[in-house]
Amino acid sequence: MNSTVDIHFSLENLNAVFKTSPKHPDRLISREGNRLEFKEKFGFSSLSKYAKTMAAFSNAQGGYIVFGIKDSPHKMIGIDEEYFNRIDPEKLTQGLNDIFSPEIDWEMHVHEFQGKTFGLIYVCESGNKPIVAKKNFGEIRESEIYYRYRGRSEKVKYPELMHILDERRKQEQQRWMSHLERIARIGVENVGVLDINTGKVTGPCGSLIIDESMLNDMSFIKEGQFVQKDGTPATKVVGNVQPVASGSILPVRKVYKTKTRGIRSDDIIRCFLNQETVDNPIEYVKQICWESSSNLPVYYYIHLSGIPLAKVIYELEEIRTRSPSQNRLIKRLNSPKDYTLRIPNAETRAAERKRDFRKRVLKRHIKPSTLPQDPVEARYLIQSIQTLKQQELNVGYVMNLLKAFYQSYFTDRNNNLAGNIRAAICHIDTILYLDRIAMNGGN
Known part of the structure; x- marks a missing residue:
């Protein structure tokens, strides 16, 4: 788990989620809003609801889904920790990827508070908006874009959609300017282009072939998508790379489960x-x-x-x-x-x-x-x-x-x-x- 995720599940942020009532300590006074939603329990049968909320969070500012909270009033009943821990992150990721594109970045967490256990899913704000539905699934409709509005996940409205598209154009312009500045510093004749999806390198200076056996000991980094865990070393390659087995360097995203105590x-x-x-x-x-x-x-x-x-x-x-x-x-x-x-x-x-x-x-x-x-x-x-x-x-x-x-x-x-x-x-x-x-x- 990376440091950004650590911040999301810090006690400082979880305190804001788990605000209790002075008169009723078993109830939360935190309200569902732009970055928070409560659920009583988790079940794959409700995947379309979770997916819609997660896409809405991802298209907005990110947010938390908290499992183990009853609705009206928000009474803390907790969840079965064993059951929540048996949830397969890969299965949930695959389900989300089947419904939406680009990929939704999320993390799982278990939090102990007042003798009860709660499951949390934190959805990161996407750096590649908009997240769009690829097909009909439950209450989700193909080609729709969802956004978070005051405790509700709804189809995006015109002002928010225009803001998303404007921000995307700005990001692309910044990336182009950054790449051009680097090319200018290095020199056009010394630059090659690596397609991180295929592993193919094109450029004026030929190619560098890496033996497939070496790839097992190397970690390639794609900014914003790879997670470093347990000190896994990353290899910086200077030059043009043409891997023998291109599939060996395709990015694989992992979701790690963490736990804290309130x-x-x-x-x-x-x-x-x-x-x-x-x-x-x-x-x-x-x-x-x-x-x-x-x-x-x-x-x-x-x-x-x-x-x-x-x-x-x-x-x-x-x-x-x-x-x-x-x-x-x-x-x-x-x-x-x-x-x-x-x-x-x-x-x-x-x-x-x-x-x-x-x-x-x-x-x-x-x-x-x-x-x-x-x-x-x-x-x-x-x-x-x-x-x-x-x-x-x-x-x-x-x-x-x-x-x-x-x-x-x-x-x-x-x-x-x-x-x-x-x-x-x-x-x-x-x-x-x-x-x-x-x-x-x-x-």
Whole structure:
């Protein structure tokens, strides 16, 4: 899979696809539009519908088809990952090629989110528009060109068709100018023309014949169509090429399946409390930039990543998001925030309760299964954890306490303890891992 496709399935782009409702976390508030369409399930019996949508995306700006989403409301039900993985990309590609020309460029992807699996097809914007139907197939009609309009795949209208044709003329002019400039630099007498469809070379300087056995160790590159995978070397040939077996160099396009896992604040907190060694820890740091609060554990993931802090900050600055959490997180990393609370010495009841809870935490007398039911008392206990110093910390015990608090109180809007729980988690993250990230190769 190439780097362009990696961008399409980056968490930044998938966050925009999987926007959930605050009131109904199992529903998406993302709307079907010019670049997004939802389907409940995949089946080859519906190929004509998928093909029409994919052609429309390809003729417009590209887009995603997401499988595993019900229609009205967009409830996330997921798909059978095994079934989706059994889909043969070559069969789908052949089906598309039988219906449309030129070829539609697309990729498959599996995304895990909120414990469910979703299948995605990303269709790239074509560099060789228009994509035209070659025959009647289902709801598709021969010679028709489809385009994406506000959540619908329809027959192209005059303004969009003229735009496509104008852009094509401009591209051809640019290609001609580029070729003529190269010919002028090299000299007409030194130039040959390679027909990449037949492998035949014509020119004034004769031919270069390559033995067929050598072709197995060579990769010929056609700009915009070939995919480099696993470091396969490409051979640059200077001169005129006449292969013995012309079919050996015909381009073969492959579709690779990839997989990602969706990350949200719940994942960031739970994985920290469980001290999980996650894959791609830097993605957990980046995800904070899209969350409603930047008060989430961050130093643990930077430590796991092994990336220097300065480079982490640079990568965060490159993220495009409207959320204020991005700037708050960068500010926090540039000037570490102290979440520590002082041990109260007043004679008030609140101060006495906090001191008492602190002593009981240090002696491990509070069981995670018997947390205070009174929200006020629970807040005092959480705040007492913020008074702990690194040398006083029993990591396993305190993590279990915070897990119990998170599971029991975090999502309960009646007690307003979410902010206190986040602050206590950030305090433990800071005292355990802030000093360790200095070992990531510098600040």
